[in-house]
Amino acid sequence: MAYTCPTCSGTGKVSGSTCPRCLGRKTLVEDSQGLTVAWGSINLGLLTSVDLESASVDMVELTSMDAVLHPFTNAAGGISHYGAMKWEEPGDINPGRASLSWIGSNGLSDSMVGSEKLLTVTHAVGGATVTRLRKNAVLLKFDTSFAVGGLVEGSAEFQFIGG
Numbered sequence: 001m002a003y004t005c006p007t008c009s010g011t012g013k014v015s016g017s018t019c020p021r022c023l024g025r026k027t028l029v030e031d032s033q034g035l036t037v038a039w040g041s042i043n044l045g046l047l048t049s050v051d052l053e054s055a056s057v058d059m060v061e062l063t064s065m066d067a068v069l070h071p072f073t074n075a076a077g078g079i080s081h082y083g084a085m086k087w088e089e090p091g092d093i094n095p096g097r098a099s100l101s102w103i104g105s106n107g108l109s110d111s112m113v114g115s116e117k118l119l120t121v122t123h124a125v126g127g128a129t130v131t132r133l134r135k136n137a138v139l140l141k142f143d144t145s146f147a148v149g150g151l152v153e154g155s156a157e158f159q160f161i162g163g
Helices: none
Strands: 002-004 027-029 036-039 042-053 056-061 069-073 079-084 088-094 097-104 116-125 128-145 153-160
Touching (some): 042 116, 097 128
Antiparallel strands (some): 036 042, 036 116, 042 097, 056 088, 069 079, 116 128
């Protein structure tokens, strides 16, 4: 996502010269460096990957077995075959999922699986913290790795709640 360059305030110039930060483009594109994740009051650490699954809908077929057969005509105007018109309506809506990996800390425990808290992903942009994701989510599962001399690594899967 692009944001206004904080060095030149979106003018593209600093003291009459081309802005050294945005190179005159007036905006910057944020990268994923510095993304942090928290679930409720638990700060999990710096994100190493995020996979977001959007909301989805299941379609429910309403065509019955004894549906009326309708003739289908071919390009020559003759009837080529008969078939039932298929009727579908939206059914259950799945609000989506998130799979996250991070380095930092491990504040999760087995007793938290199935609990719902606010999942928040933030990014530092020009000295300010900008929220990139803020949804209620249920913790489905998590994994953590600890190695002597290494960073704590974790991953978790969350199911979003609501729209």
